[in-house]
Amino acid sequence: MKLLTSLLKLGLKLTILGCLLGGIALAGAYYYLAPKLPDVQTLKVVKLQTPLRIYSEDNQLISEFGEKRRTPIQFEQIPDNFINALLAAEDRNFFNHIGIDIKGLARAAFQLASTGHIQSGGSTITMQVAKNFFLTRERSFLRKFNEILLSLQIEQELSKEEILELYINKIYLGHRSYGIQAAANIYYGMNIDQLSLAQHAMIAGLPKAPSAYNPITNPSRALERRNWILKRMHSLSFINDEDYETARTSPVTAEYHGTQIDLYAPYVAEMVRNELYQYFDDRLYSDGLRVYTTLNSEMQTAANKAVEDGLLAYTERHGYFGPEQKAAVTDLSQESIVKSLKQQRTYGSLSPAIVLETEKQQASVYIKGIGVTSLAWEEMNWAQEFKGPNRTGKKPKQTADIFSPGDLIRVRLTANENWRLSQIPKVQGAFTALSPDNGAIKALVGGFNFNHNKFNRATQAQRQPGSNLKPFIYASALEQGYTPATLINDAPVVFHDTNLESNWRPENYSKKFYGPTRLREALYKSRNLVSIRILRSIGIDTATEFLTRFGFDKTRLPNNLSLSLGSADVTPLELVTGYAGLANQGFKVNPFFIDRIEDSEGNTLYQAQPMTVCSDCVYSPDASEIPSNLTALQIQPETDSDALSIPLESDQAAEESKEEPAEVSTNLQPVSGQQITTLPLAERTMQPHTAFMIYNIMQDVITRGTGRRALALKRTDIAGKTGTTNDQKDAWFSGFNSDVVATAWVGFDQPSTLGRREFGGTAALPIWIDFMKVALSDSPDLPAAQPDGMTSVRIDPKTGLLAYPGQENALFEVFPEDSAPTDIAPNPAHTNTAGSSQTDEIF
Incomplete structure (x- = not known):
């Protein structure tokens, strides 16, 4: 007995000594390691890597750029069911412990001692936060000890709610998802608060091993893990019997969901990304910037549809190229078809399909993502063989004339919910719409489909605008003193140029000549010879200077009379910007597409300050009259705000022209006492x-x-103007009212004829109309008010003089008061009447 007592006393002393030595060792280790530990205070201001997100002006998501998909949420937004599922799976005592779980650590130590290997770390959620934010994933005693020390500090500095919020936003959950909100979006296409109990449990099972328990790549193991968590929740009384049984028997419904885009505007998204990358570098993809563009979601959607419909209508007019791939599958089993279609992309409304069976005037097809359906004859009998831009083959009489079983084709759903045979157009198009008040881009489409071809024709394609440029030549002439009633001779003219192999003999499109023609009529009928004579009269230098006021690049304006026919090089964006000056009563605006930039906390880094039209301001060239309170609101970004602008480019030409204006000061400012705007004035x-x-x-x-x-x-x-270049290589329409100005272009990337029956009015104008139906649907019909100093008088349409009394074919015409005609046209019924002769120059 004495021996036993002695042994117990010795054991107790050794234990006390061991604890003392262990405590000293731990204290020493603490004081040695603690100074080297990171400051947990940084967790209070931690910046999680979040992607760049781009929105429309009305908060519709356009695009997301970044390797990590993450949408941070606050603790209050975490559903109770998810919190309970996470606690059941990871740390049931989270809200009670001090950052470490003694039992868990003891269990881990025992496993290590008994097996010689680290099997579990006994980590709490707090310890995982410490590891995820501060430490590596190395499995060592030193890292584990640092993890414990950091956890204790974290618990001292942060509340349990703050710790859990950091955890659920930081953790990786597979398929590029970081945080539970991103995981809910990717696996279920919903927000975390919209998920069921079973789905919450599924996501709660991912932190342990996102690959092993992934419901998409490994559904069986994911189901097993989910049901184990549900059982734990039930045993911990987090859920009742009924909820447990319902959730346990729920099927696995997870499938991959890409970024949920609200508004399709990829060309603009790429413009934003490219513009900002030069300022933010790779931080652009991780700093959680939110960029709000000037796009209007309704207008952008209308532009997308208008361009697609216009190009598909063109391609149907010119015949069918044939199946996209003959005999794409020889085995018409569903497995073979699905495998084949999986490799094909959907472009816009054009879905890939495999022909299953052809009857006399009907076909059965398998559409990717849809399944088996039929094509009616009226939805494919347009498919005459394409033989060139001006010729098609015979009309098909039966389905076999168009395609065969096994062929890969394209189909689209019509407004009547019928599937229609279609094809990917070879022709391309571009569309841009601006606010004429400040140049804000409201809609932009750079081609048929961004995924098919990423070249942005709206900003990069330099083409000739043809007659679309004539309104600027004519406006230049009006500025020089011409009037809408000025007569110009529409007659043949020959130009001799030693630089040309032969003389230049320009013609009207009709090949006819009409003699003396009023300026107004010459423009709306697009008379080429009148345009040339006007340009020759006002001078090329005068016209060029006038064009540059509207943003056209002088280096891309030809220094010869072909300028009157639109032989410049312009982009659709440059052209629509020029037209904005015609729509807003004569002001220069600059196009822009970034309205503001916010950081991840919602702080404004950049706010656009567009040059804005102030039609109620009175302008004066005297700088001394500038009011002292005329200031612009400037919110400075972290980068150079002035650099956030769109470089303009140019395109092509062909039909009409007119005369030039008086010099206008480029330093005009509003006069004191008039309405003042807080933005820079156009x-x-x-x-x-x-x-x-x-x-x-x-x-x-x-x-x-x-x-x-x-x-x-x-x-x-x-108001507007068509434009068609030589050989119908480019078709344009630009038009506007006081609210919206828009330009549509159609052509081939490698310029070639669209066909002899294709013009601006047939290929481009329908796109513009379809867009404007939507863009102007809520806009009142308000023609521009006539400015002071103008008058409207009745004139003789033949001479441009005042109409004689009782003249039946007289027309009303507008004039500046000092330019209105004073002479009366002769009355042909009174040949001896002493009427004044025409005094306007005919040349």
Whole structure:
């Protein structure tokens, strides 16, 4: 007994000594390691890597760029069911322990001692936060000890709610998802608060091993892990019997969901990414920036559809290229078809399909993602063989004339919910719409489909605008003193140029000549010879200077008379920017697409300050009259705000022209006492009376000229101009009212003829109309008000003079008061009447 007592006393002393030595060792280790530990205070201001997100002006998500998909949420947004599932799976005593779980650590130590290997770390959620934010994933005693020390410090500095919030936003959960909100989006296409109990448990099972328990790549193991968590939740009384049984028997519903895009605008998204990368470098993809563009979601959606419909209509007019791939599958089993279609992408509304069976005038097809359906004859009998831009083969009489079983084709769903045979167009298009008040881009489409071809024709394709450039030549002439009633001779002209192999003999498209023609009529009928004579009269230098006021690049404007026919090089964006100056009563605006940039906390880093039209301001060239309170609101970004602008580019030419304006000061400022704007004021590009006259003339393009199709809009305030280049290589329409200005272009990337029956009014104008139906649906019909100093008088349409009394074919025409005709046209019924002769120059 004495021996036993002695042994017990010795054991106790050794134990005390061991604890003392262990405590000293631990204390020493603590004081040695503690100074080297990172500061846990940084967790209070931690910046999680989140992707760049791009939105429309009305908060619709356009795109997301970044390797890590993460959407941080606050603790209050975490559903109770998920918290309980996570505690059951990872750390049931989280809300009670001090950062470490003594029992868990003891269990881990015992496993190590008994097996010689680290089997579990006994980690708490706090310890995982410490590891994820501060430590490596190395499995060592030193790292584990640092983890314990950090956990204790974290618990001293942060609340349990803050710790859990950090954890659920930081953890990796597979398929590039970081944090539970991103995981809910990727696996279920919903937010975390929309998921069921079974789905919460599924996500709660991922932190342990995102690959092993992934419900997409390993559904059986994921189901096993989910049900174990549900059983734990039930045993811990987190859920009742009924909820447990319902969740346990729920099927695995996870499938991959990409980024949920609200608005399809990939060309603009790429413009934003490219613009900002030069300022933020790779931080652009991880700093959680939110960029709000100027896009209007309704207008962008309308532009997407209008361009696609317009290009598909063109391609149907010119015949069928044939199946995209003959005999794509020889085995028509569902497995073989699905495998084959999996390799094909859907472009816009064009879905890939395999032909299953052909009857006389009907076909059965298998559509990717849809399954088996039928094509009616009226949805494919358009498919005459394409033989060139001006020729097609015979009309098909039966389905076998078009395709065969096993062929890969394209189909699209029509407005009537019928599937229609289609094809990927070879022709391309571009569309841009701006606010004429400040140049904000409201819609932009750079081609048929971004995934098919990423070249942005709206900003990069330099093409000739043809007659689309004529309104600027004519406006230049009006500024020089011409009037809408000025007569110009539409007659043949030959130009001799030693630089050319032969003489230049320009013609009207009709090959006819019409003699003395009023300026108004020449523009809306797009008379080439009148345009040339006008340009020759006002001078090329005068016209070029006038064009540069609207943003056109002088280096891409030809220094010869072909400028009157639109032989410049312009991009659709540059052209629509110029037209904005015609739409806003004569002010220069610059296009922009980034409205503001916010950091991950919602702080504004950049706010656009566009040059803005102030139609109620009175402008004066005297700088001394600038009011002292005329200041611009400037919110500085971290980068150079002035650099966030769109470089303009150019494109092509072909039909009409006119005369030039008086010099306009580029330093015009609002006069003191008038309405003041807090944004920089747009400069005036032409006088108000010039702006009104050119707008009024361009309205006639719609009512009686080449743009008559736009009468379908049933509006009186729209104006525009068609444009078609030589050999119909480019088709344009640019038009506007006071709210929206838009340009549509159609052509081939490698310029070639669209076909002899394709013009601006047939290929481009329908796109513009379809867009404007939506863009102007809520806009009142308000034609521009006539400015002061103008008058409207009745004139003789043949001479441009005042109409004689009782003249039945007289027309009303607008003039600046000091330019209105004073002579009366001779009455042909009174040959001896002493009427004044025509005094306007005919040359």
